[in-house]
Amino acid sequence: MVVLAASMMSKSGKVLVSRQFVDMTRGRIEGLLAAFPKLVGTGKQHTYVETQDVRYVYQPIEALYLLIITNKQSNILEDLDTLRLLSKLVPEYSPSLDEEGVCTAVFDLVTAFDEAISLGNKENVTVAQVKQYCEMESNEEKLHKLVMQSKINETKDHMRQRVTEIEKSKIDRGKSEKAFGPMRSPNNIDMNTRGSGPGAGPIFGDIHKTKEQPLASSPAHSKLAGGMKLGKGQKTNQFLESLKAEGEVILEDTQPSAVQSRLSSVPQSDPITVKIEEKLNVTIKRDGGVNNFDIQGTLALQVLNDTNGFIQLQIENQDVTGLSFKTHPNINKELFNSQQIVGAKDPNRPFPTGQNETPLVKWRIQELNEASLPLAVNCWPSVSGNETYVNIEYEASDMFDLHNVVISIPLPALRAAPSVRQIDGEWKYDSRNSVLEWSVILIDESNRSGSMEFAVPAADPSSFFPISVGFSAPSTFSDLKVTAVHPLREGSPPKFSQRIRLVTDNYQVI
Incomplete structure (x- = not known):
């Protein structure tokens, strides 16, 4: 051959x-x-x-x-x-x-x-x-990796030696206690470890210490930095003076302290963040009607530091049929039911602090009908000769503006991509899973309805179901939101932000 x-x-x-x-x-x-x-x-x-x-x-x-x-x-x-x-x-x-x-x-x-x-x-x-x-191994590659690892180990050893020299320099000058005294004072340790709420334990205290430690400068570090600055300054000044003598215009560099002060003035994050989210679980019949229409909502709170943990949240929401609330066991239920205020049972116990969100209130909405659907999808497959023509359309409610809409239509096993003849939006064929994805970035007042038509070899109409739908919206059915944050201790109301969205958990046409 x-x-x-x-x-x-x-x-x-x-x-x-x-x-x-x-x-x-x-x-x-x-x-x-x-x-x-x-x-x-x-x-x-x-x-x-x-x-x-x-x-x-x-x-x-x-x-x-x-x-x-x-x-x-x-x-x-x-x-x-x-x-x-x-x-x-x-x-x-x-x-x-x-x-x-x-x-x-x-x-x-x-x-x-x-x-x-x-x-x-x-x-x-x-x-x-x-x-x-x-995938045969290369001796040259092995040798290169060994050389690189040797350089890394050598650099680590050099770093350890430098750390040892700096620590020894601190001990020789006898100023270690003075430099790190504020970090080890009883008041500081008590500030980092006290508190009865979650997130105020020793682990949270270690985070404070880690952030504060770099602020204490050591004499050895000051000496090293000063020496480097002096040498660099002498050479730089001589070079700049020679340029000025030749008539060059020299612009002064920005001082590092000014740069650091500007960077430190930029806020990293809001001290209090409220996340309000509703998830849709919907099952729609292909011939009309709804099998299941369930909405589950959550209000979660994130507080970054202890000082802002003693607060109460004032909320408001729309009166929706079938809306029922459940609060966390540590939330004052009477205060919530009478005044719609989310607050702890024990006013002396702050909300948890840290990077994690804490769910405080959950709710559920049922008893909604087909007219309340944010997005309805109709699929019409028809066989003609050796091909099946599929017409699919969506109709969106004017209650919401929908973002990142993806309608996934399962297809029978194909040897080639389907022939898309008309579409409002974009499409992509996933050959591995045999799924046609119809995507629309935004559905608003300009495109509340849209359609797509494609053709495949003759197939059973039921093979195009179930159709899965995914989207998000910046508002919810309950329209729940936080209107104010009330501090329980003296001081002005803290700043807060809230993120509100509606997402699909399981949204299908069967």
């Missing part, structure tokens, strides 16, 4: 991967590849095509062809065996069996093809052996 070339190409004729195995000009190979799409027919069950000079042995892989070009004197059985080996190698290296996936793994595929075929003849190897050969 003599293999002239092994290639992968799209059914439109675009060559994605090409590997030449014998002494033949590039122009000759390109000419043979260009002729292949004209020779292969549709609806035929053959796996090879012969011309006057060569034989094409091919195998369809979804929207691609895996192609081997051989001379006519080669053994067709060996050619088919080679083709089967290459077809097993392609999924091992390509992340997806489409044009994009093959182009991503083109170099790995060329290397694998080269291991499977040598000088025009098939090697007696398996897929596992080809993968092993392609």
Whole structure:
């Protein structure tokens, strides 16, 4: 068997991967590849095509062809065996069996093809052996890694020596206690460890210490910094003076202290953040009506420091049918039910502090009907001849502006992407999961309704269900929000921010 070339190409004729195995000009190979799409027919069950000079042995892989070009004197059985080996190698290296996936793994595929075929003849190897050969270790690479690790270890040892020298310098000057005294004073330790609420324990105290420690400067550090600044200043001043003498205009550098003061004045985060979120669990019948329409909401609080933990939240919400609240066991239920104030049962116990959000109030909304759906999706598949035409449309309620809308339609197993004939928005075909994704970035007053039409080979209409829908909105059904934050101790009301959104947890048309 003599293999002239092994290639992968799209059914439109675009060559994605090409590997030449014998002494033949590039122009000759390109000419043979260009002729292949004209020779292969549709609806035929053959796996090879012969011309006057060569034989094409091919195998369809979804929207691609895996192609081997051989001379006519080669053994067709060996050619088919080679083709089967290459077809097993392609999924091992390509992340997806489409044009994009093959182009991503083109170099790995060329290397694998080269291991499977040598000088025009098939090697007696398996897929596992080809993968092993392609992943062989390099002695030069091992040596390079050892040298790099040695440099890293040497740098770490040098850093440890410098730390030891600095610590020794502190001890010699006898000023260690003075430099770190404020960090170890009884008042400071009590501030970091006291408190009865969650988040005010020793771990939270360690966070304060870590943040405060760099503020205490050591004499050794001051000396080193001062010495470096002096040497640099002398050379810099001489250089600047010589430039000024030549008539150059010199701009003064910004002082580091001014830069640091500006950076420190930028607020890192709001001291109090309220997160209000509602999740939709909806099941819609394809012929109309709703099987399930459930909304679950949560109000969560994040407080960054202890001083802002003693607060109460004033909330308000719309009167929605089927709305019921549940509060955390440590929340004052009577105060919530009578005045819609979220506060702790024990006023002397602050809310938890730290980076984590604490859920305080949960609610549920039921008894809603189809008219309250934020987004309705209708799908109309119809079979005509050898094709199924699918018309799908959405209608959005004017209650919400929907963001990042994705409508996922399952499809029967296809060898090629569906033919999309009309769409309001964008589409993407996931060949691995056989799903067509219809996406609209924003649905507002300008596009409350939209449609899409596509065609696939004849299929059962039920194979296009269930349809999954995902989106988000910056407002909720309950319209719950925090209107004020009341401090329980002296001082002005602290600043706060709130994030409100409506998201889909499970939204399907069945």
